[in-house]
Amino acid sequence: MPEDAIATQTGEGAANSGPANYLNEPRGLWSWLTTVDHKRIGVMYLFSVLFAFLLGGIFAILIRVQLLHSGGGIMKPETYNKIFTLHGVVMIFLFIIPSIPAAFGNFVLPLMLGAKDVAFPRLNLASYYIYVVGALLGIAAMVTGGLDTGWTLYTPYSTSTNGSVSLMTLAAFILGFSSIFTGINFIATVHKLRAPGMTWFRMPLFVWGIYSTAIIQILATPVLGITLLLLIMERMFHIGIFDPKLGGDPVLFQHFFWFYSHPAVYIMILPGMAIISEVIPAFSRKNIFGYKAIAYSSVAIALVSFLVWGHHMFVSGQSQFASAIFSFLTFLVAIPSGVKMFNWLATMYKGSISLEAPMLFAISFLLLFAIGGLTGLFLGALSVDVHLHDTYFVVAHFHFVMMGGTVMAFLAGLHYWWPKMFGRMYSERWARVAAALVFVGFNVTFLSQFLMGSQGMPRRYYNYLPQYHPMHVVSTIGSWFLGVGFLVMAGYLAVSLRKKMDAPANPWGATGLEWQTSSPPPTHNFEQVPVVTHGPYEYSLMGAGK
Amino acid sequence: MNSWLRSLIVPIEGTAHAAAVDRLYVFLIWLTAFFFVLVAGLLTYFVIRYRRRGPDDRTPRITHHHGLEFAWTAIPLALVMVVFFWGFRLFMDAAVAPGDALEIQVLARKWVWQFEYPNGVRSVNELHVPLGKPVKLIMTSDDVIHSFFVPTFRIKQDVVPNTYTQLWFEATEPGVHIVECTQYCGKGHSTMLAKIFVDDEKKYNDWLENGGDEGKSMPLAAFGAMLYANRGCHTCHSVDGTRGDGPTFKNVFGRPVRLIGGRSAMADENYLRTCMMTPQVNVVLGFEPIMPTFQGMLREREIQALIAFIKAQSDLGGVPPAGSAASSAARGPSGKP
Numbered sequence: 001m002p003e004d005a006i007a008t009q010t011g012e013g014a015a016n017s018g019p020a021n022y023l024n025e026p027r028g029l030w031s032w033l034t035t036v037d038h039k040r041i042g043v044m045y046l047f048s049v050l051f052a053f054l055l056g057g058i059f060a061i062l063i064r065v066q067l068l069h070s071g072g073g074i075m076k077p078e079t080y081n082k083i084f085t086l087h088g089v090v091m092i093f094l095f096i097i098p099s100i101p102a103a104f105g106n107f108v109l110p111l112m113l114g115a116k117d118v119a120f121p122r123l124n125l126a127s128y129y130i131y132v133v134g135a136l137l138g139i140a141a142m143v144t145g146g147l148d149t150g151w152t153l154y155t156p157y158s159t160s161t162n163g164s165v166s167l168m169t170l171a172a173f174i175l176g177f178s179s180i181f182t183g184i185n186f187i188a189t190v191h192k193l194r195a196p197g198m199t200w201f202r203m204p205l206f207v208w209g210i211y212s213t214a215i216i217q218i219l220a221t222p223v224l225g226i227t228l229l230l231l232i233m234e235r236m237f238h239i240g241i242f243d244p245k246l247g248g249d250p251v252l253f254q255h256f257f258w259f260y261s262h263p264a265v266y267i268m269i270l271p272g273m274a275i276i277s278e279v280i281p282a283f284s285r286k287n288i289f290g291y292k293a294i295a296y297s298s299v300a301i302a303l304v305s306f307l308v309w310g311h312h313m314f315v316s317g318q319s320q321f322a323s324a325i326f327s328f329l330t331f332l333v334a335i336p337s338g339v340k341m342f343n344w345l346a347t348m349y350k351g352s353i354s355l356e357a358p359m360l361f362a363i364s365f366l367l368l369f370a371i372g373g374l375t376g377l378f379l380g381a382l383s384v385d386v387h388l389h390d391t392y393f394v395v396a397h398f399h400f401v402m403m404g405g406t407v408m409a410f411l412a413g414l415h416y417w418w419p420k421m422f423g424r425m426y427s428e429r430w431a432r433v434a435a436a437l438v439f440v441g442f443n444v445t446f447l448s449q450f451l452m453g454s455q456g457m458p459r460r461y462y463n464y465l466p467q468y469h470p471m472h473v474v475s476t477i478g479s480w481f482l483g484v485g486f487l488v489m490a491g492y493l494a495v496s497l498r499k500k501m502d503a504p505a506n507p508w509g510a511t512g513l514e515w516q517t518s519s520p521p522p523t524h525n526f527e528q529v530p531v532v533t534h535g536p537y538e539y540s541l542m543g544a545g546k
Numbered sequence: 547m548n549s550w551l552r553s554l555i556v557p558i559e560g561t562a563h564a565a566a567v568d569r570l571y572v573f574l575i576w577l578t579a580f581f582f583v584l585v586a587g588l589l590t591y592f593v594i595r596y597r598r599r600g601p602d603d604r605t606p607r608i609t610h611h612h613g614l615e616f617a618w619t620a621i622p623l624a625l626v627m628v629v630f631f632w633g634f635r636l637f638m639d640a641a642v643a644p645g646d647a648l649e650i651q652v653l654a655r656k657w658v659w660q661f662e663y664p665n666g667v668r669s670v671n672e673l674h675v676p677l678g679k680p681v682k683l684i685m686t687s688d689d690v691i692h693s694f695f696v697p698t699f700r701i702k703q704d705v706v707p708n709t710y711t712q713l714w715f716e717a718t719e720p721g722v723h724i725v726e727c728t729q730y731c732g733k734g735h736s737t738m739l740a741k742i743f744v745d746d747e748k749k750y751n752d753w754l755e756n757g758g759d760e761g762k763s764m765p766l767a768a769f770g771a772m773l774y775a776n777r778g779c780h781t782c783h784s785v786d787g788t789r790g791d792g793p794t795f796k797n798v799f800g801r802p803v804r805l806i807g808g809r810s811a812m813a814d815e816n817y818l819r820t821c822m823m824t825p826q827v828n829v830v831l832g833f834e835p836i837m838p839t840f841q842g843m844l845r846e847r848e849i850q851a852l853i854a855f856i857k858a859q860s861d862l863g864g865v866p867p868a869g870s871a872a873s874s875a876a877r878g879p880s881g882k883p
Contacts, residue, residue, distance in 0.1 A: 077733045156691070156707065250691055317706050331629065363589065377577075383635075387567060540606060541607060
């Protein structure tokens with residue numbers, strides 16, 4: 001119940017109505033554009049990635065409407081191929097990779113550590129502008145012809161097709177630097193700017209998750225950068241690296257690409273898991289179960305994730321021996337994710353569970369990510385993957401992990417920290433409506449895709465055989481519910497911004513340091529440097545944050 | 547129960563390998579269903595049983611439990627190792643073809659599948675194989691990466707330019723099986739389909755010798771319409787006048803065509819035949835020279851049928867105009883006679 005939660009604010013929360021906070025001090029557009037405040041940069045990232053999510057979502061709805069019929073419909077095959085490519089590129093590079101780390105990581109990580117800012121504030125601002133430049137180049141590539149390569153850019157198709165492939169590749173190359181700068185910043189911040197008493201094992205698990213993500217960002221992203229640069233050189237100067245006509249090896253591209261892009265899916269999911277590790281204890285009002293196991297499993301996932309890229313290539317022609325090794329390691333990397341799942345459940349045991357919006361999205365995460373993770377076992381098993389590879393089963397699995405996982409966690413984080421970021425409470429009732437619409441719509445959209453993929457429906461098909469038609473129709477209808485859910489959400493969040501600031505410092509009775517400063521926080525985060533004397537989730541000892 | 551589950555979620559089992567893969571598939575479904583029900587059940591139970599009753603709820607301080615944590619690490623680990631070895635075993639079985647397998651060469655190109663049999667016979671978008679005999683496909687691509695996927699056989703293999711990849715199967719289910727391209731290859735990707743005809747040895751040999759009885763009882767133009775659809779012509783050539791990667795078939799017959807190099811030609815039977823057999827000779831102005839040759843892949847009656855079909859798409863069909871190509875070139879391709 002929100003009323004109960006509001007009643008449990010901390011003593012310091014009384015200062016929340018003070019006029020000076022990071023949003024209004026200093027004033028003016030220029031002060032925002034030149035800000036080095038991590039909170040403002042986080043907010044700018046938040047609205048940028050939400051715009052990208054809207055754009056990618058429009059592409060998604062167009063795809064689903066097109067697939068109401070096999071062939072014909074609202075677009076030609078060339079257009080369809082461009083639209084699904086843009087959906088992938090926008091969602092991956094402009095939305096999901098920066099989403100949680102750049103928006104919430106920037107905003108709350110220094111607060112959680114009791115720091116005034118990140119270690120390199122100017123680098124942080126630079127990373128945002130690099131993101132903007134990359135995004136603008138990406139949009140330029142879309143309007144100057146687009147591209148039809150799929151987001152995976154497999155050679156030699158991508159080196160031989162027309163369209164703005166080089167421009168889009170350059171955009172992704174530049175976006176990579178934004179990601180690297182953010183990663184460097186977070187690692188340095190975690191190492192150097194922890195408040196007095198904030199030992200490594202007193203750090204919130206969100207920090208552990210973002211830290212692990214940052215390791216992947218700085219180690220893997222350069223490989224993507226190099227690969228994309230090679231692709232551009234091959235397209236522009238005909239240097240033979242991947243194209244067999246020039247003496248290159250097309251499968252080499254797949255190795256390079258997945259060497260980044262598999263760890264990248266952990267860049268996408270680890271921050272999501274990190275949010276869940278905050279929200280579940282807060283709304284169960286209970287210590288997290290297995291703190292160290294969750295912390296170590298994040299780091300373990302980050303490291304092992306570098307060794308499983310070949311499971312995207314079981315049918316590519318790589319050696320059977322390599323495939324066997326990659327399959328084995330893939331099953332190993334599944335274990336830490338399973339461990340986390342059981343830890344979250346155990347956290348709820350004997351808790352005091354309240355179902356406000358952030359918890360509803362966290363529960364959606366648990367259910368959907370469970371399906372996403374378990375269907376990964378089908379794809380890890382060699383001979384089953386051979387059947388399912390490049391079918392809608394993979395599309396559904398990926399969306400269950402990325403949308404059912406990361407996006408649900410993103411929404412949990414958005415609803416959890418929204419009062420902290422903007423000082424306003426949104427309508428809890430409408431948030432429930434949106435959570436229900438998104439959950440139901442998502443399942444209708446993607447459960448049907450598991451079925452049709454299993455029956456042999458390949459991905460990236462403009463025409464399809466008649467037996468898949470009913471499942472495509474069901475999937476499309478689901479996507480409309482999903483779309484309406486997000487529109488409702490945009491509505492009540494926008495409305496909340498128009499009213500007076502009413503959020504207490506700690507609306508959820510949570511224990512993290514970010515809740516001990518006012519909502520929204522002052523420019524320098526804390527009136528006094530906090531001193532940390534205990535772990536991050538002492539809900540039981542502290543009696544619900546009091 | 548299990549066979550009902552299989553019929554719901556996967557296509558028919560066209561090979562013994564498919565049946566073996568399905569056993570693992572069904573095992574995985576039960577295994578993952580168990581864990582999902584466990585997670586969802588506990589979640590639901592906890593949410594109901596431990597819902598917040600008031601603002602002063604206190605909770606016990608439980609931080610960890612070594613036994614429990616060991617159990618939920620070790621038990622899933624043991625189970626996934628079973629799945630790994632099971633999947634690996636079947637994968638290796640499928641990797642090595644028996645020594646006596648019938649070898650068929652496969653060439654993939656945008657957006658057709660071409661097959662060549664040991665005796666030199668070739669076919670497009672249809673693969674004929676004998677029932678109950680191992681067949682080994684040796685595959686390569688002429689342009690980009692494609693992938694050869696037979697859902698009913700549960701097999702798939704990328705087809706890569708400059709490399710030979712292999713696939714084998716022993717079909718146990720007679721009839722027609724669908725091949726789908728599953729590596730995205732551009733505009734015609736979703737129509738790059740082929741059919742596998744699994745027939746008994748006698749019927750297979752008959753097809754190899756005589757080309758079977760396909761289209762024998764059909765009028766030429768109707769047979770041509772069928773070939774147009776399943777030999778891949780339709781991925782580039784429209785019949786309604788829309789521009790594709792190749793010229794439309796609408797109103798092409800009987801009219802002059804402007805070619806690259808400043809030449810022009812009359813679209814008559816010989817012109818169309820040349821276009822199919824040696825497409826690089828006559829490249830229509832404004833199009834890329836990407837049409838693959840069908841030399842040796844179409845039987846004589848099939849060529850005649852396609853020409854008859856293209857004729858039928860023209861308002862001049864069957865009535866070649868008088869006059870040479872040169873004198874009619876001035877009217878242009880869309881000019882009225």
